[in-house]
Amino acid sequence: MGDTERENVTPSQRLALFTSSTPRGQEVAAVLRSTADWCALEDADIVVVIGGDGTMLDALHHMMSTDRVRPVYGVNAGTVGFLMNRYHRAMNIVDRLHHARSVAVSPLMVEAVTRSGEIHRVYAINELSLLRETRQTAKIEISVNDRVRIPELAGDGVLLATPVGSTAYNFSASGPILPLDSQMLALTPISPFRPRRWKGAILPDRSRVTFRVLEPDKRPVSAVADQTELRDIAEVRLAIAREREMTLLFDPGHALDERIVAEQFAH
Missing domain, CATH: 3.40.50.10330 (Probable inorganic polyphosphate/atp-NAD kinase; domain 1)
Structure with a gap:
């Protein structure tokens, strides 16, 4: 910003x-x-x-x-x-x-790896969201700057929003609204089952965030970067793309x- x-x-x-x-x-x-x-x-x-x-x-x-x-x-x-x-x-x-x-x-630079090993690189101006593909609850490990912060988030999914996107899906998921010049990111769970008391986090936009899907065969997860959807995701790596x-x-x-x-x- x-x-x-x-x-x-x-x-x-x-x-x-x-x-x-x-x-x-x-x-x-x-x-x-x-x-x-x-x-x-x-x-x-x-x-x-x-x-x-x-x-x-x-x-x-x-x-x-x-x-x-x-x-x-x-x-x-x-x-x-x-x-x-x-x-x-x-x-x-x-x-x-x-x-x-x-x-x-x-925007966010999104590097998504599918279960078959394909690597997709796309940009997300609003947010990157991970969402369960079936009735099975998604289980996702969340790391920030290579340190595991949430070993297992169970719920419908999770999203990382820029200030531009903080008033969109992030807001409807009860995430915080960020001023455009805040230099922050909103990390927000989507209908979380556990950890029960975790409501999300506000991170400096220099942070690197990684989502790793747990039990991806049993609990398939899709990644949505603005209007682009990628299915059967194993891992997503995110960082601000300052060059864009x-x-x-x-x-x-x-x-x-x-x-x-x-x-x-x-x-």
Whole structure:
């Protein structure tokens, strides 16, 4: 994670739109198309993402599959939109971008080994989750920095979330919401049976986390890195991929910090 700083947009910087397919997303995009000159995504210096947090995730993954990840500014046309800025019809997108503040975030590098020995390497911007594939309870050993911390977690699974993903699946699994610039990771059990009193952990984002599946033949487990699912997993190794740093742009006074606090006191 990086510190917040001003991201000044100059007239020479090219802008592209990445829009959700929902009616609301298309409606907002139609309004914004008339407010600036737009180019193709591959030619852009900054990408304006219209939709919800899922659309933001799609845009970031799309750019990570190319040679260059551009700074992104989200415009909320979805439901929750923790990562998005507020929209109104009279907004001047160029002025918004000129005054925007940036927050640097990095995804997780996921190295997953299947029971057959195949190795898969993918990125997770939100989280990596391990989930039981059958009615059998999953049993997972959890290590942090090569030291076993939980010899056997029994339950539906476990996840490791970045601050970007802490408001998603992690939050619904009763994990903590992390400020985007916190430089922390959320390690959260999913419907744990034992250890009964373990509610998870908050780790520095320099931590290396390993999940080893116990009894994988009897208790098969899948790994889900954002939208990518890998089945019959034996082990997963995780670390922050700082070389894939991304930049999110927010309006000055963006209410994200307040929303993070408020969600933790919601009844």
